Amino acid sequence: MLAGVLYCSDRSLVTRGIGLANVMQGLALGVEDYESAIGGLGGCPFAPGASGNIASEDLVYLLDEMGIDSGLSLDSMIEAAGIASRLMGRTLPAQVSRAGVSRAGPRLALHDASAAPTARG
Helix, strand or coil, X not given: CECCECCCEECCECHHHCHHHHHHHHHHCCCCEECCEHHHCCCCCCCCCXXXXXXXXXXXXXXXHCCCCCCCCHHHXXXXXXXXXXXXXXXXXXXXXXHXXXXXXXXXXXXXXXXXXXXXX
């Protein structure tokens, strides 16, 4: 904490498929710094079953769809993931690299999280 400013960042794993959901919630709460890995490579030795990190190209695609400028080239991310996939000799878990992208323009937007119903259990 510097000069009364709290710095927040997020390193979400994609275990159980909720990594990008964590990013969307973080954005709603003001988190602006996220970690990702090309193709979704990686994992965490301290999180048993962690299947990998958020794929950089999936994160950039999400931000593009939300109208948030990451300053990163999605096409370059997809190209880098292809190179990583060939070097690893296997298909990587990234979704955008496999499914392709829609160029329809931003289609998602953050909403007031307090107005959304929440699950309680």
